[in-house]
Amino acid sequence: MLTRFHLELIFAACVFAIGAVGLYGSLELDTGWASDGPQAGFFPFRVALILMAGAVLVAIQAVRARAKLRPIAITDRAGMRRILWFGLPIIGMVALAQWLGLYVAMAVYLLATIRLGGRRPWHTSLGVAAGVTLVTFVVFEWWFQVPLLKGPLEIMLGLA
Amino acid sequence: MLSNLDSLMHGFSVALTAYHIMLIVGGVLLGILVGVLPGLGAPNGVTLLLPLTFTMDPVSAIILLTSLYWGALFGGSTTSILFNIPGEPSSVATTFDGYPLARQGRATEALTYAFLSAGFGALVGIIVITLLSTAVASFALRFGPPEYFAVYLLAFSSFIAFGGGTPLKTIIALALGFGFGMMGTDTVSGAMRLTFDVPDLIRGISFLVVVIGLFGLGELLLTIEEGPEFKGANGRIDPREILRTAARMPRYWAAMLRGSAVGVWMGITPGGPTAASFMSYGIARRVSRNGANFGKGEPEGVIAPETADHSAGTAAMLPMLSLGIPGSATSAVMLGGLMIWGLNPGPMLFVEQHDFVWGMIASMYLGNVIGVVLALATVPLFAAMLSVSFAIIGPIIVTVCLVGAYTVANAGFDLWLAVLFGVMGYMMKKLDYPLAPMVLAMVIGDKAEDAFRQSMLLSNGSVTILWSNWLVGTLTSIALLFLLWPVVAMLLGRRRASRAAMAAARQGEAV
Incomplete structure (x- = not known):
């Protein structure tokens, strides 16, 4: 089970990695202090160092307090399942949107989550999926004139 | 002082047009909707609406966005009281006594207390802004790059001193914000920074996408994890009960004044509404004569956090407008909006953009009055919706969140970023990392760096320019004090602890 102790360490590792990547990126720039003050890489370099140092300190604190942090569960099995059931379809929708466009991805996502995840009847799921997609299309494309990501379907229908 | 009233009257003449009143009503309604829905909060609602205001007149745009903010603050309390689900992080403290009241069949009473005290708190916050703004703005002409940098530094370090949360985690949140904010083109030298030859990163990472991820998707994950079920108390509203409750309000003047004071202080220093409401609730429980009833449905337990919540929300506009320092995550997003509309937040705003500043302040009076009325009137509607x-x-x-993330820059890549920051927001919330400093650092980190580097150009690379006159010297010194505050507090605490230990030892000897 995922405990607070583990998550502290995982997040600290992420922060450390972000810092390390930032450090690598800043080394391609001038990290020094010239006569006109700090150069482009001066702050990125130091922020990266702060991140890495901060991550190490958080990890040390967590290890020291491990007796207190170990019994705290981040979430129970049911909570974890709910998160995955909710989160994975979002990733699916974003992936789908990259090549089919936002409207199709949105309709598929709503239909799938409400029908499969929420176990609603077909007519409710279809109604919400079609309704929300249509309203979004009208509001953004016509009303505010803000075009959203489109895919092959919209091109086929002559809407893009 | 009198000139402030003059300006305020002028502001009302700007705000009191049919178009602006329509915007206020629309903004408040949208705000209540956003506040009621878990996962959509004030920072997120403002972010989602921001791209649609790019073509608007700045006064109209800020009136719309601030009205949405007030609406969201009101809407958050509705769900807290009726469903025990805070629609906003800042209305968590309202659930402690609001929900028990509603369960006892006193929902109308609880909601009336909440909205009226919130309206009162907001009013106090706005009056403070009205009175203080020109005083702050009189610094206008003295501000150069060093002063700006000192003020930004003050904003960052006051998060470390007063922001709540452990200083180390606040520092990490700030550094993450700086880091993400630095990506893209460097405005001083024109060099590409931290883009790693990824074309999508040349634009940099927009703080709007980050807010949608952190506050929208992250918040949704937290809500879903707890398995939300809206088992609510009855949402029916009895108009006569509203009047009776309103008549009882003056009895709680002490709680309201205390809450407003806490709220104004926390709003101006970047503590934010969430910290303010918790602090006010805690103080009220300790000070009040009915302290033992807290948590079981005590009206004062609703009034205290609500007044503080709203007065902090409104007071946070003062440092945002006058110094360019946002006091809350939502005002950080608005600050970003200001820059996108082509305005330069800071003291000069009061000199150059008279209509904008005073139109906005006047609209705050209107928006909150309209907010109280609409919040009460729409309770049955939103209760049914939930x-x-x-x-x-x-x-x-x-x-809605993903569409909003896409409209920021019309980039499919931003959808991935929003998801990524959603996961990050979930983890940070679980581990008590503060999110507001990260947003703040992303919004003004760049400006702070520019101001610093411009100062260094002025002084040929010598940092003594930060102490070159009393104004910038004071600001810098206070900022450094706040930055070192955790260390100072630890030393003071240790001395106090050792003194207490010595006293205890002496007592031990005496016995």
Whole structure:
């Protein structure tokens, strides 16, 4: 089970990695202090160092307090399942949107989550999926004139 | 002082047009909707609406966005009281006594207390802004790059001193914000920074996408994890009960004044509404004569956090406008909006953009009055809406968030970023990392760096320019004090602890 102790360490590792990547990126720039003050890489370099140092300190604190942090569960099995059931379809929708466009991805996502995840009847799921997609299309494309990501379907229908 | 009243009257003449009143009403209604829905909060609502205001006149745009903010603050309390689900992080403290009251069949009473005290708190916050703003703005002409940098530094370090949360985690949150904010083109030298030859990163990472991820998707994950079920108290409103409750309000003047004071202080220093409401609740429980009833349905337990919440929300506009320092995550987003509309936040705003500043302040009076009325009137509507299951509302909120993330820069890449920051927001919330400093650092980190580097150009690379006159010297010194505050507090605490230990030892000897 995922405990607070583990998550502290995982997040600290992420922060450390972000810092390390930032450090690598800043080394391609001038990290020094010239006569006109700090150069482009001066702050990125130091922020990266702060991140890495901060991550190490958080990890040390967590290890020291491990007796207190170990019994705290981040979430129970049911909570974890709910998160995955909710989160994975979002990733699916974003992936789908990259090549089919936002409207199709949105309709598929709503239909799938409400029908499969929420176990609603077909007519409710279809109604919400079609309704929300249509309203979004009208509001953004016509009303505010803000075009959203489109895919092959919209091109086929002559809407893009 | 009198000139402030003159300016305020001028502001009302700007704000009191049919178009602006329509914007206020629309903004407040949208805000209540956003506040009621879990996962959509004030920072997120303002972010989602921001791209649609790019073509608007700045006064109209800020009136719309601030009205949405007030609406969201009101809407958050509705769900806290009726469903025990805080629609906003800042209304968590309202659930402690609001929900028990509603369960006892006193929902109308609880809601009336909440909205009226919130309206009172907001009013106090706005009056403070009205009175203080020109005093702050009189610094206008003295501000150069060093002063700006000192003020930004003050903003960052006051998060470390007063922001709540452990200083180390606040520092990490700030550094993450700086880091993400630095990506893209460097404005001083024109060099590409931290883009790693990824074309999508040349634009940099927009703080709007980050807010949608952190506050929208992250918040949704937290809500879904707890398995939300809207088992609410009755949302019916009895108009006569509203009047009776309103008549009882003056009895709680002490709680309201205390709450407002806490709120104004926390709003001006960047503590934010959430910290303010918790602090006010805690103080009220300790000070009040009815302290033992807290948590069981005590009206004062609703009034204290609500006044503080709203006075902090409104007071946070003062440092945002006058110094360019946002006091809350939402005002950080608005600050970003200001820059996008082509305005330069800071003291000069009061000199150059008279209509904008005073139109906005006047609209705050109107917006909060309209907010109280609309919040009460729409309770049955929104209560009915929440009886629709989360299995349907949740996915709809997700699509709204993702569409919002896409409209920021018309980039499919930003959808991935929003998801990534959603996961990050979930983890940070679980581990008590503060999110507001990260947003703040992303919004003004760049400006702070520019101001610093411009100062260094002026002084040929010598940092003594930060102490070159009393104004910038004071600001810098206070900022450094706040920055070192955790260390100072630790030393003071240790001395106090050792003194207490010595006293205890002496007592031990005496016995």
